[in-house]
Amino acid sequence: MILFYDTNLARVFPVKINGYLWKVIVCMKRFYKTEAEFEDFYLKLKLTMCPHCNVRGCLILHGYLYGYCENDMSIIKRGHRIYCSNRNRKNGCGRTFSVLAAVFIKNFMITANTLWCFLEKISEERTLVSALRESGSCIGQSSIYRIFRRFSDHQVRIRSYLSRIKDPPGLKHITSAVVQTILHLKSVFNKSCCPVAQFQHYFQASFL
Ligand SMILES: [Zn+2]
Numbered sequence: 001m002i003l004f005y006d007t008n009l010a011r012v013f014p015v016k017i018n019g020y021l022w023k024v025i026v027c028m029k030r031f032y033k034t035e036a037e038f039e040d041f042y043l044k045l046k047l048t049m050c051p052h053c054n055v056r057g058c059l060i061l062h063g064y065l066y067g068y069c070e071n072d073m074s075i076i077k078r079g080h081r082i083y084c085s086n087r088n089r090k091n092g093c094g095r096t097f098s099v100l101a102a103v104f105i106k107n108f109m110i111t112a113n114t115l116w117c118f119l120e121k122i123s124e125e126r127t128l129v130s131a132l133r134e135s136g137s138c139i140g141q142s143s144i145y146r147i148f149r150r151f152s153d154h155q156v157r158i159r160s161y162l163s164r165i166k167d168p169p170g171l172k173h174i175t176s177a178v179v180q181t182i183l184h185l186k187s188v189f190n191k192s193c194c195p196v197a198q199f200q201h202y203f204q205a206s207f208l
Contacts, residue, residue, distance in 0.1 A: 031102040031200045038080060041099065050084040051097055058085045058092030065098045070109050071138040078104045102201040103194070105208055110139060110147060112197035112207065118144070119151070119196070123182040150208045155181045161203050162188045 028051050032038045045059045062083035069076045079100035084092035103112050110118075114137045121131030132144045159168070159181055168184040189195035189202075196207050 028204070029099055030204045030206070031100055032079075033102050033197075033201055038099065045082070050092060050095075052084060052095045053093035055084065055091050055093070058090045059083070060085050062096055065100065067104070068109050070111050070114060102197040105196075106206045108147060108208065110137060110143075112200065113194045115147070115207070116194050116196040119182045120186075122148075123179045123186075147208070152178060154208055158199070158207070159184060161199070161205065
């Protein structure tokens with residue numbers, strides 16, 4: 001059974017709903033792991049539907065997406081921008097969207113790897129500040145409170161994604177919902193060195 005389908009850039013993953021196995025196909029790529037993977041996305045760009053106006057044939061590359069490096073103020077490339085062209089009689093909407101490397105977190109300087117190290121320390125009952133410092137990040141304390149609050153707010157969505165492929169591990173003795181979510185993430189992507197980046201790449205959805 002198929003829930004969603006788009007012929008271009010589709011990515012299939014199994015989902016179990018009411019005991020039946022469904023195939024869910026993600027229509028639009030939002031995260032990539034390697035430049036080779038992005039190149040494959042780029043080659044199919046003209047066949048791809050714009051996520052804003054659903055028009056095909058108008059998407060073009062619109063440069064790189066830059067951002068600040070996590071531990072200093074240097075500028076690094078974080079992904080690519082795509083433009084839905086309305087120039088030269090094209091029927092596009094003129095809006096842009098980004099396709100991000102999965103190792104970065106959208107709208108945050110912290111990388112997926114540092115965020116995972118931080119969350120892992122939280123699951124080991126460290127305080128927020130010590131978990132942050134042990135993760136090797138130099139970002140400010142106020143930022144980590146903001147990131148942690150954002151993670152707490154997004155737990156339901158994250159667990160909803162994770163439950164599509166695996167039930168949470170038996171954690172009755174753990175009362176903290178945050179720790180349960182972290183361990184659920186770890187159990188789903190237990191073969192990955194960075195479950196946060198793997199989450200983004202697998203579901204093509206932002207972690208935060
Ligand atoms: Zn458009």
